[in-house]
Amino acid sequence: MSVQRVAVLGAGSWGTAFAKVIADSGPEVVLWARRDSVAESVNGAGINEDYLPGTKLPANLSATTDVDKALDGAQAVVLAVPSQTLRANLVGWRDSLPEGATLVSLAKGVELGTLKRMSEVIREVAGVPEDQVAVVSGPNLAKEIAAEQPTATVIACTDHDRAVELQQACSNGYFRPYTITDVIGCELGGACKNVIALACGMAAGLGFGDNTMASIITRGLAETARLGAALGADPLTFAGLAGLGDLVATCASPLSRNRTFGHRLGLGESLAQAQEAAHGQVAEGVKSCSSIRELAQRHGVDMPLTDGVHMVCHDGMHPRTLGAALIGREPKAERQ
Ligand SMILES: NC(=O)C1=CN([C@@H]2O[C@H](COP(=O)(O)OP(=O)(O)OC[C@H]3O[C@@H](n4cnc5c(N)ncnc54)[C@H](O)[C@@H]3O)[C@@H](O)[C@H]2O)C=CC1
Numbered sequence: 001m002s003v004q005r006v007a008v009l010g011a012g013s014w015g016t017a018f019a020k021v022i023a024d025s026g027p028e029v030v031l032w033a034r035r036d037s038v039a040e041s042v043n044g045a046g047i048n049e050d051y052l053p054g055t056k057l058p059a060n061l062s063a064t065t066d067v068d069k070a071l072d073g074a075q076a077v078v079l080a081v082p083s084q085t086l087r088a089n090l091v092g093w094r095d096s097l098p099e100g101a102t103l104v105s106l107a108k109g110v111e112l113g114t115l116k117r118m119s120e121v122i123r124e125v126a127g128v129p130e131d132q133v134a135v136v137s138g139p140n141l142a143k144e145i146a147a148e149q150p151t152a153t154v155i156a157c158t159d160h161d162r163a164v165e166l167q168q169a170c171s172n173g174y175f176r177p178y179t180i181t182d183v184i185g186c187e188l189g190g191a192c193k194n195v196i197a198l199a200c201g202m203a204a205g206l207g208f209g210d211n212t213m214a215s216i217i218t219r220g221l222a223e224t225a226r227l228g229a230a231l232g233a234d235p236l237t238f239a240g241l242a243g244l245g246d247l248v249a250t251c252a253s254p255l256s257r258n259r260t261f262g263h264r265l266g267l268g269e270s271l272a273q274a275q276e277a278a279h280g281q282v283a284e285g286v287k288s289c290s291s292i293r294e295l296a297q298r299h300g301v302d303m304p305l306t307d308g309v310h311m312v313c314h315d316g317m318h319p320r321t322l323g324a325a326l327i328g329r330e331p332k333a334e335r336q
């Protein structure tokens, strides 16, 4: 069955850009926005003035603040809200979800408290089987995709046929999705790279260059893969788009909210100052560094960079002290 109608719930920067990707690939898309002004701007000027100013949205993409209208007849429901609010959002939506629709997570985080991945939260709240939930993850900076710059991504679903249906619904001249069945690896790659991007931003704020960045990226990938191994992910996933691909894009790009947030901390700003400068947009790693750290501790996995980012964000450690502590750790073998 081909996907002809899609609901995208969450009209932030990625929700809006991904809604455009799908609409540009053929299906009708209805975008749910929390605020009237956002829905009016999309339906009137064809632009999401608050989150993607300057991007003209296609005619087969409309917006509403009425979630029932957005969900009516949708064969796929894309969840595009921040990780830490997904559960509360979904509780409000679950009774209206169309029977059998693929539920697609765009969020990159691990839930505080429960330490669950987003697909686990979706299954629990919506009461759907594992094979009805898909995850989209990869090097997907919303602004570049909105500008139709060529990008690849992965669609992870334990049901390969469902992933292929979704792949067809979001393939176009600038967006190339691959399929994969390793949902765990893709979700961990997406959540952990936000934390590593915070560390790269801190290093940049301290004035460090490319050797430091490459070292953080590579060791960040090593600790992500260690956690993945403990949780049953396929190690090769971390060499793919949802692993290395997303890690490199996020750690290197000034468009990344996480890297920018870390950069501000590295320059000496407080958490509150960096949060204010983010203008309400999410830097997921600031919260996920705590949940990922706890998950790692529960499974006996060593994640020094994640520990350090947590200490800077939540225990008042200065990024310079973190740098010195990391470089001065006990010598060890690279693959230990
Ligand atoms: N922006 C990007 O380039 C990419 C973002 N992502 C992920 O997608 C997810 C969503 O990100 P964005 O769209 O960029 O975020 P955003 O901060 O731009 O927008 C969040 C959207 O969620 C809505 N929302 C609904 N309930 C909310 C609540 N209770 N609290 C706060 N916001 C609420 C907001 O109104 C807003 O429309 C995140 O997990 C992010 O890591 C993934 C790939 C790329």
Ligand SMILES: O=C(CO)COP(=O)(O)O
Pocket: 108, 138, 139, 140, 141, 142, 194, 197, 246, 249, 250, 255, 256, 257, 258, 259, 282, 283, 284
């Ligand atoms: O996930 C992203 C790119 O793939 C976006 O990263 P930020 O949330 O740091 O902007």
